[in-house]
Amino acid sequence: MERKRVIRTLITFSLLAALVAVIVVSQNRDPSNPHTSVSKDTWIHGPKGHGYAVLNNQQPWKQCYTCHEKKGLGGEAYCQSCHDQSGVKVDIPKKPS
Known part of the structure; x- marks a missing residue:
């Protein structure tokens, strides 16, 4: 009987630790x-990071900018500020009028 109680207690603590994790x-x-x-x-x-996404997504106003703006980061200005900080010289594609 005591052995079952110890096993149940161990299982309970293990499940509790997993839940907390x-x-x-x-x-x-x-x-x-x-x-x-x-x-x-x-x-x-x-x-397969940022560079890959940029090379395969030449329309950042459709995917990147809207999400960045929802997060409060900004659109094209956010990208440009990051490029300026890292010293990257690129022409960000512009949204066609």
């Missing part, structure tokens, strides 16, 4: 950010 990990994620599962360094410098 899931809650802590989930608090650090933003479900509306598609880049949240990738570290910032990998996103900026990785082979």
Whole structure:
């Protein structure tokens, strides 16, 4: 009888610890950010990161700007300020009129 009680107690504490771990990990994620599962360094410098997205998305006003503006970051000005800080010289595609 005592053995079953010890096993049940261990299982209960294990499940409680797992629940706490899931809650802590989930608090650090933003479900509306598609880049949240990738570290910032990998996103900026990785082979399937920012450069890949830019080369394969020549219409940032459709995808990037709207999301960045919703986050309060700004659109084209946000991209340009980051490029200026990092010393990157690029021409950001303009939205056709």
